[in-house]
Each structure stands twice: as structure tokens, then as C-alpha cells.
Amino acid sequence: MLSTHIAVSNTMTSAVTSSDPHGLTLPASRGAFSGSPRRMRLQKLLDVPGHDPSRVNDLLLLRPDTDGQTAAEPREETSNRHVMFFHGDIQNFEVEMALQPEGAQWLSWSLEQVALTLGRRFPGHHVWVVRACRMYLHKFSSYHNFVESNMFGAPEHSPYSPDSGAFLHLRALLSHGMERANLPDPPLPQGGADSLPPGFSLTLVGFSKGCVVLNQMVYELAGARADQQMSHFVEGVSDMYWLDGGHPGGSETWVTNKQALKELASSGVSVHAHVTPYEVCDPMRAWVGREHRHFIKTLEEFGACLSKNLHFEDEPPSIENHFRVIQEF
Secondary structure, eight states, X not given: OOTTTSOOOOOOOOOOEEEOTTSBEEESSTTTTSSSHHHHTEEEEEEEEOSSTTOEEEEEEEOOOOTTOOTTSOOGGGOOEEEEEEOOTTOOOHHHHHTSHHHHTTGGGSHHHHHHHHHXXXXXXXXXXXXXXXXXXXTEEEOTTTSEEOTTOOEEOOOOBTTBSHHHHHHHHHHHHHHHTTOSSOOOTTOOTTSSOTTOEEEEEEEGGGHXXXXXXXXXXXXXXXXXXXXXXXXXXXXXXXESOOOSSSSOSSOOOHHHHHHHHHTTOEEEEEEOHHHHTOGGXXXXXXXXXXXXXXXXXXXXXXXXXXXXXXXXXXXXXXXXXXXXX
């Protein structure tokens, strides 16, 4: 969460884009899709609908690099391994960040750069970066499509509903995104036993504010696993990564509900918690560290498949190291 350290900008500007006939929108500046072969594998998909057609998110897709693969390894067109990333405050498409005085200094952590970093971290996967549906003052990310949130992105978590919620939106968003990108075998939005292709796996990664989406899914987990139309999609989630979670609310930065954490532990999902002193050692937000410790301790008690890491422990807390956890996890 960067809101306590970066001044609010009141400058409101819009990005300049150019669209191709297939709905793929590319930045018209800074050559963001030229140069290296990796960048040529990036696709920006705008206004992709979720379960509710009125709730849309922009997506950035990095296709897997098939150069150097052997015949026995899955090729891009048949790989069903996916990573979905939820970003934090200030992060945006490069063309948007470059227009903002505050954003320009953090361009190395733009959504395009993060996608490339994740592509190296998860080779052979389709990497999806989900842009928050609202960016208040071009800075405060709000994932209102996944979890009820105020304009600054502070969430109000709720249990699973078969008619709305994070899992329902995510499944439809991935399905429609794959269709838009002309990828084969998208999961069926309506769910059910035959809704997933063979070998499907999904890794969820939340950074900073983006962790509110993962938290909401933990609260929904019991109901989603009990819903026959959703359970198969949930079973496809193999790993969940919390990267230095934070938001402007005064609590619920980390899930502390014991029953919800028991459900997460029993689900078999591999849980990864990576933090820095920027979030968990801030005396002005001491509850973040307490909640993180409770999250870890409770999952350990329930025997979860858990890994944890405190990065940059011997360095002063900094926003730069907060971002760097994206490279180091």
C-alpha cells in the first residue's frame, strides 16, 4: 500500500491507444510492444467482461515462450497452465504511468514489466495481469469487481455467493480473456464437471493491494468448494502467493478468520507468503504485522502446505524493496 507515502495527484489524463481489428489495444507511445521477442508476446485486452457483463477488467497477457522447448514439453497452444496477477497501488500500463508525475518514477514496475518478470518466474505458463477496475486519482487501485471496496480500495469481505463474488468473476474473466486472445479450451463460464480442459492449473499472485482479491477468495472457499458448478474450477487452483499485502483499511490486511484459514489449509492449495519490513514492520500500522503472524501461525497449526519468507530483513523499509519482492519471491 503506497497511499501513506506518496502524495495524491489531482491531474486527470487519459492514455493514448491504438486498436487493431481484433480488439487488441496497443500503446501508441514508448514502443511498449516493440524490441525484444518477449514484448512481442504481450497482448493488451481491454474491457473483458466477467460473470456480470457490466463488470469488466483490462487484461495483459504474456504468452509462454516456446523457444528451446523439446517435443515432449507442452507447446504454447496446448499449455493449460495459467498465472493471474493482481497489482498494487500506482501500478498501471506504461503509457498511463508515464503521464503521471508520481507514476513515471516507478515505470520499472509497470504492468508490462511485471508480466515479463512473471514470465521468467513461471516459464511455460500463460501470464495474465488483471488491471484493477478503478484507479482513483490514477493511483489507488480498487478491485470492486472481485470484492466490495471503497474508492481507495479498502475491501469489505463476504462469504461465497453462487450469483456473484471473486471466484465467479475470475472464472468468467479468464474464459472471456482466452476467447478474446484466441486461446483454445477456455474454462466454461457456467462451470460444472466438464468445464475445464485437461491439465488445467491456475496460480494466483497478489501484490500489495492486489492481495485483497486472494483474501476474498479465502472467505469464499468453503462455499465455492461445496458448489458443484464452481468446485472443479477451485480444484484447478494450485498455488496462491501473497506478496507484501497491504491496503488503507485498519484491519483485514491478512485473513485472520480461523474457519476460513482451516478451509484454505484443507483445500490442498500451496500457500506462499512473502513480505518485507515495509508492510509487516511499520509501527504506524502495527496490525499488519500482527495479522501476518496470525495468518502464518494458524495455517501452520492446520497443517497447510505453506512457505514463508521475510525479504530484505536487514535493510531499512522502503517502497523500492516493497516492489522488489515481485522479483525476489
